Amino acid sequence: SQKIEQNSEALNIQEGKTATLTCNYTNYSPAYLQWYRQDPGRGPVFLLLIRENEKEKRKERLKVTFDTTLKQSLFHITASQPADSATYLCARDSGNTPLVFGKGTRLSVIA
């Protein structure tokens, strides 16, 4: 089966630092990787996606990379703020099947 793994359940960082979250996949590369944010008691909200042939994608303070050699995507939040505290989910998008979500990483930004 096509798996997607987020190895860190939780990550604590100091305000102002860069948070880096990891998403690993197995077998063949998905066509896309999608990233979502989920706040407690709410549904996930889409943040951004990256295509297999893109190495890097940016949106404001967010940056996502896609490394097909390592079978990994990294999600960075620069100049992190307490308001960035949430659970971040990555999802494998293979193009013709439903998304497969990782378990998520809970990020806490400490002031």
Added chain:
Amino acid sequence: NAGVTQTPKFRILKIGQSMTLQCTQDMNHNYMYWYRQDPGMGLKLIYYSVGAGITDKGEVPNGYNVSRSTTEDFPLRLELAAPSQTSVYFCASSYGEGRGNEQFFGPGTRLTVL
């Protein structure tokens, strides 16, 4: 646009009871999904639909049923509730299936089976 709406927000059921979780979207999306989310376990796909009249099983369909009679609505039915169905249920919709199409999620229904 209201996006994806779900009712009820909370529900407590007794073992063996039945209920229907409602989901409606107003974005004219063809694709709709039902997930359950248990603590630390991520989102698991229960059922999905690629359009009115067409549904398919996801990873964890046992104990659930769905129907899709309109583009807007995708109800999830629990026939004989069991404690293992205690979870948070999310409905989602998308314009297309994958291929870079983002999913829009509802606020969730928190279900407890006692």
